[in-house]
Every structure is written in structure tokens, then in C-alpha cells.
Amino acid sequence: MKKIGFIPLRKGSKGISNKNKRKMVGRPLFTWVLGEAVFSDLDEVYVYTDDQDIIDFIKKEYHWTPKVKALLRSEESAGDKVSTEFAMLEFCESINYGFDVFCLLQATSPFTKREDINSCLNKLNSNYDSVLTVVNTHRFLWNEDGTPINYNPLDRPRRQDFEGLLVENGAVYTTTKPALKKNKNRLGDNIAIVKMADESLMEIDTESDWVAVESLLIERQKRAKESQKITHVVLDVDGVFTDGTITYTKDGEHTKSFDMRDGMGLEILRQFNVEVMIMTSEDSQLVTKRMQKLKIENVFLGVKDKYTLLNNIILKEGITLSNVAYVGDDVNDLTNICSVGWSLAPNNATDVVKQHADIVLSKNSGAGAIREACQFIMNYNKRF
Template sequence: MSKKAIGFIPLRKGSKGIPGKNKKKLLGSPLFTWVLTEALFSDLDEVYIFTDDDEIIGYVNQNFSWSKKVKTFKRDASNATDTASTESAMLEFCTESKVSFEIFCLLQATSPMTKSTDINLALKKLRSENYDSLLSVVKTHRFTWSKNGESLNYDYRNRPRRQDFDGLLIENGAIYCTTQEALMNSRNRLSGKIGTIEMVEESLSEIDSETDWSIIEQLLISKFKTKKSLGRINYLILDVDGVFTDGKVSFSKDGELSKVFDMRDGMGLEILRQHQVEIIVMTSENSEVVAQRMKKLKIENTFLGVKDKFSFLHKVCEEKAISFENLAYIGDDVNDLSNMLRAAWSFCPANATKAIKYHADIILKNDSANGAIREACEFIINYNLRFNDL
């Protein structure tokens, strides 16, 4: 039987480099949710968010309730200062939570390039090769020097070619795994027999400054776009406000009154379903008006109140065995961006926000609530014709 492995993501409310860093949205999703999402779809048995920030605890409890693996635990404010060490947070959690485990996996929110496959590799290696602890590293082919002008890892008089140079392993700060025994005895994330796993070179970047943030954001965008592959579109996922509607809503003192929908969009989706394309609606608003409209359109897969669309789409794709190469997505604002980057085809209405227009595969000619969805449906039907005889 495999030893119980828990993931541990320590977060602080305060941050001097980037105020509110952990909650700041990276491609539309809070920074900490990138590593949390990967952890939830890894082989970890449980994942703990350990923080002094009540807002983060509330966000996790509300938006990740679909997963039994994620749990929150309140961090003592005295152990969440600028001078508090990660080890002190780890030991506080172990002492106060009383959670039983055999393997402790420290994951850093400032390393959003971490993937579930990296976590799984670390767990597998720790278990199978009898290490006491393990860390993630990146191989770099940079030549290093001392302050005294001495070459440290190569002979400058006989400079090797890159392909002939073994390189240097550098700690990237993303993943640290240790056994319970090693952690409690050493009171350190690393001790005893130490192993390593290699991660991709891009993961060497950690977010500690605004410059780091911009670099990571561009790396993620590039990675998503280069990984795209195209197949038949079997699923169309749509946002609501700014896609089905013009983004406006009328309110009274009793709450939401109405939204405006385009009847032509409804007909377009009905025709699209007749061409064996499943429709999924995902919106951050918990609107009865939207619920009734989707019921009228007979869209059964309607998900309301989804604030963290990135993680929720991952869940939907896992449950329905959806490949991103068979998925199209229509969005209009930054909370759709990460999903639009992952989908094989991304569309946006002509009146979408500038950031979305910049990254969408197709900017539709029509505005939202004015034929944009119908236009996308017609594109998908014509596009799918090429796959009919395959």
C-alpha cells in the first residue's frame, strides 16, 4: 500500500515585493491556484492551504468544494511575518494540525510552472528509491565564476560546446518532498539521503518581483500556445456575460432584473448540437436569469458561480475525458484568458476586452448579444466538415 502523501502550500497575507501577490490574478486566475490545481490532479492524497489570509481560505472553500482533496488550515499570524521561515510554517502545521502522513510535499505558489507530472515524479522517486528527502532542480548550461575571477564549473582555456557540457543543477524552489520521520528529526525540508528531480528550464523563474511576474506570464502564454494541437471540435464552452449578453444587467432594489440575449445565438447552438458538438456554459455569476435562459436552451451542462474557471475546466475535462484539442472556448474578459489559451480554438466577440482580443485565435465580426455566438457556431460547423470522413 502506498504511503500517504500530503501537499502543503504555505501562503502569507503580507508581501512587500508584490502586494497581495498570492491573490493577484495571473492570466485571470489567482497565483496560488496554479500550483493548487496541479496538486489536486496529482497523486497526492490531500492538499493543504496553510495561510493567515481569511480571504484565501474563503476563496478555496467556496471555489474548490468540488474536490475532497483540498483543505485549509489557519496559519498563526506570528508565524506569517517577513522573517518567518518556511520550516517554521511546516513545523507549526505538523504540530497544530495533527494530520497524519508518511510523505510531506512542500509546494511553492511562486512557482506556477509546476505540473502534476513533476509532483508525481517526485513522489514516485522518493518512494521507490528510498530517499529521505528530495527537491526539484533545473539543469543549466551556464558557466559559473567566483568573485576572484576563477571559473568554477569548466576550464575556460578549453571551452566545451553546449552539447558536450554536462551543465549544472540549480535548485528552482518549486517542490520539496520529505518523509515524516526525516522532517521531524531534522526539522528541515531536506535531510538524510537527498534525491533530485529535473524540471523544465523555464521553471527556474520564481515570482518575487513585478519583473518576474511579467516573465512568468509570457512564459505561460508561450507554453500554452505552442502546445496547442487541432482536432475535430466536439465541445464548445461559453462564458455568459459579455458573450451571450452585452455585459449589461438591469437591477432593482431586490436584485438582478434582466439581461439581453440574442435569439439567433440560441438557434446557432441548437444547430451546432445537431452536428454532434456538446455545449458547456461556465459563468462566474450565480444568476437565476441565466439559469432560466440555459434551461430554455436545453443546455444541461450549465455551471453557475464558477469564479476559478481554470481549475474547474480542468475538472470538467477530467470527468468527461475531454482533450483540449477537441475543445473551443468563447470568452470576453481576463477571467477567461487561461482557458482560452488552453483550448484548441478560442473566440471572442468584437466588443471583447483588449487583452482577450490580443490572444484570441479568432476575433468574431459580431458583438456579444448581436450574433457573435451564431457566427462562431457557423465557423465550427464548417471547420468540422474536414473531419467527417476520418
């Protein structure tokens, strides 16, 4: 049974400019749900968009997985007043309904986890032809004429005694191909529900919404941290190995300065069986040469969605995020900083990274920060 995910994206956004591509906790908003879809039980995940920049981004960023595909949608299906169903059906016809289960995923629902997607897929059976996600809200609702909708105000229940209401949060919808072809809708005739966390009900329509959702995501990532032995350390390059500056020659070539003591620290760390990995958004031959000199084999260059790649690495390595230490300095490191077992930032890192890192090192980048981080990891691992 072939199960596909479908993420529709439009280039325009009325409330927040470039909302889908804007960085939420350091990564484009749409990658929060795309990354979870990659690691779910879906067989393929399609991003359907009129934005060529997003298509190019996906082809470059997710080359390591055959599951993710990006398709250009028509101008007609990307209009402000066009329904999501119109885009769904246009897409389905373009691939000749080549699937058994269709899963619509909302790009502006960053709280969606792979477990939510899998729960929806698993509920499809002979009794249900579609599933949607909801939130159990305990709000008291009223009509405009001043009459209550869901409780008796003269006998106001306590929250713990109040069943509340189930509210559609718009995050995940799954349906079978027969139901989709029959109803031409995301939902069929026999619908099951999957409950998601309360915060997933939040919409992202204003700048205030954005700030609130970002703060909640950061706290969610931090709450999942656990104290485990560090088996892998992942490092950014510019602003971690180097002081973040680049020197250009008259011919346009540039140089970077590396601290030799950092290299020795990493060599000592590997003697204690800690795997060293490099993950940088830059694609630099200078970095390649330096890492070859340091005999570091796992070097990932040109990475923009560092969190999804890190999740792929830990699955292959058979470890968890709690086994990882991460050293980063800027906003594109932020999700990893908030998620790994131990995160460390050089003393001259950006304020937002230092605010959320577990350890702010006393040394600056390119001036012994990595050596100090290596010493912390070795001392920390002694307890195991």
C-alpha cells in the first residue's frame, strides 16, 4: 500500500511576508513538517509549490533521501481564492492517482510530529476512510446573541470535570484514494480523529503569532533533552572553528584562520571514542582541506536544514539526540542547539544562540572555543 504526503505551498502570503520560507527557530517554516514527514511511515512526500526557490532548495537540501519530491504547481492552483482541494486534485491527476493513501500536511503547523502522521495513517482501516487531527479544548464557547454553546453558566464545571470540545487544528488529513476520488475532498464518509497537543491549535497569521509559536517550539525541543553519554559531537565551521571573518585577495579567493589547539582537542576527543562530525551551511574547499588535515571523515557541506540532516544521521548511527553534543554560533544552528543532549556556544556567538545554549564557553571562536568544548565533553563523559 503506497502512502504519500502532500504539502501545498504558495509563494505569496498576506499576513506574514514569505511566511513559508521565513526561518522559524533557524530553519524555514515549511521544513518543520517536511522533516517529520521524511521520518514518518509515508513512502513519498511531495511539496507542491509555485516558488522555484523552494523547489531548488528541496532538490539540494534533501538529496540524501529519495522520499522527498518537489513539483511546480500551476498559477491557477496557487491563487489567493483557490481551495486546497483544487490543488490536491490537480496534483493527483498529474500523477494519475498513483497512491493508495493520501496525506495532506499543513506547512504552517510546525508542531506536527512523525508520531501524529503515523497515528493518522494507522487509523485508516475498513471502518474509516479518512482521519483528521484535532485538539481537545476546554474553552467555554458563546454565540453572538449571548447564549452559551457548550456549557451551563449557572452550573460552571471545573476544568478537570469538563470534557470540552474537539477542534480541528488543520495539521494532518489522511484519506484513501477511493474516498478522495469519490468526494473530491480531504475527508471521506467515515472519519476518525487523532488528538494533538494543545499548542498545535495556534495559527500563524500575525507577527505576534510567530513569536509565540517560536517560543513554544524552543521550549518543546528543550523539554525533550535527556542526560546521556556523548558519543558524537557535531560542529559548525564559520564562527566555531574560525572567528567568522573571511579575508579576500585581489583575485577573489579567500582565507580562513583555524586554531591549531582546536584540532588537537578534537584528536584527543576521538581517542575517547567520540565521533566528530562537521555540519556547515558553507560549501568551501578550504573547509574540505582543513578537515582532511584533521582526518575528520564525516563532513557535511552546504547544509541549510541542519536539524533534519542530524535526525537522519542519528537514525543511521543508532543513537538519539541526547547522545549528541553540538557546537554552533548563529541562528541556523538554533534548532540543533535547543534539541541535542548538550549544546555549546563560543563566547562571541550571537545573542540568541547564547541565550539557548546549555554552555556558553569562555573562549571565542577560532581562539580555543573548540578545545574548551572538548574538555567539557571529556569531563562530562567520566560520569558514565
